[in-house]
Amino acid sequence: MTMKTDRSRRKNFGDVSTVGTRAGSKAATPPVVLSFAASDPSGGAGMQADLATFSALGCHGLSVLTALTAQDTRGVAEMRPIESAWVEKQARVVLDDIRVDAFKVGVLGSAENVRAVARIVAAYPGVPVVVDPVLASGRGDPLADAPLADALRSALFPLTFVATPNLPEARRLAATGGEDEETLPLDECARRFFSFGCAHVLLTGAHEDSPEVTNRLFDPTGETRTFSCKRLPGSYHGSGCTLASALAAMLARGLSVCDATAHALDFTYRALESAFRPGRGQFIPRRIESGRDSAPRHVQSGFRLDSAEDPDTM
Numbered sequence: 001m002t003m004k005t006d007r008s009r010r011k012n013f014g015d016v017s018t019v020g021t022r023a024g025s026k027a028a029t030p031p032v033v034l035s036f037a038a039s040d041p042s043g044g045a046g047m048q049a050d051l052a053t054f055s056a057l058g059c060h061g062l063s064v065l066t067a068l069t070a071q072d073t074r075g076v077a078e079m080r081p082i083e084s085a086w087v088e089k090q091a092r093v094v095l096d097d098i099r100v101d102a103f104k105v106g107v108l109g110s111a112e113n114v115r116a117v118a119r120i121v122a123a124y125p126g127v128p129v130v131v132d133p134v135l136a137s138g139r140g141d142p143l144a145d146a147p148l149a150d151a152l153r154s155a156l157f158p159l160t161f162v163a164t165p166n167l168p169e170a171r172r173l174a175a176t177g178g179e180d181e182e183t184l185p186l187d188e189c190a191r192r193f194f195s196f197g198c199a200h201v202l203l204t205g206a207h208e209d210s211p212e213v214t215n216r217l218f219d220p221t222g223e224t225r226t227f228s229c230k231r232l233p234g235s236y237h238g239s240g241c242t243l244a245s246a247l248a249a250m251l252a253r254g255l256s257v258c259d260a261t262a263h264a265l266d267f268t269y270r271a272l273e274s275a276f277r278p279g280r281g282q283f284i285p286r287r288i289e290s291g292r293d294s295a296p297r298h299v300q301s302g303f304r305l306d307s308a309e310d311p312d313t314m
Contacts, residue, residue, distance in 0.1 A: 031059045033101065037241070049241040073277075128248070
């Protein structure tokens, strides 16, 4: 997928004051990001995580709820998808009023909602779409069925600028027929995401069993960039939501996909580094303060998929 973005009013990262004013506004309007996501009463993940991240990174967040959940920091007890017509109505009304600079897509709740979101974002071909294809909660509670996964592949991925699956999600979505998901190479997962239509794939490595976490940004040209950091102890509620929404915010601010990824990963790491535990389950990322610290936490390197280096062993 080739995407041209309109960055006429987006300025340098970190300087919100330079962003142009819109008609009728009394102050500079920050970049605007619309999130399609489920509600999380604990505030750790979902829509609540997205809006907190947008705000921490100097963006204004719009929200379209796709599902209601009963969940806490330990897991999801129940999810009730919102009717697709109502999802579409929420989006069309707010988008008729406010121009957006990026979309972020999280839990959608049903295949019908996937197709509704695809219809919406298809009307904005110059706006980057970041898709976090959440299939289950951190505890393993299912949040997507087979029809929803099929709809992601056929309807939403062709419109996706960056997909941000973790390793289990990437392998499950890329696997076909009776393939053993556990043995599917990472570069092959990326190639299949490209065949679905994704422009870029950020494959997150937190599920690997290693002292370091290695995240890989795959480009369809064969260029791959790795971002490595030390593994933090503990378990976190909403880390994937934080990363995907931070990436959408950085793209909304006009950064290249590589620079946006670097900033988003560092922001997420800082949020996890200073996480707190308000309940009896996972830690919640501390997002607000994390937006003020610009010290890098990741080491970057690059290679090509067609080189002698094997990304599975790096």
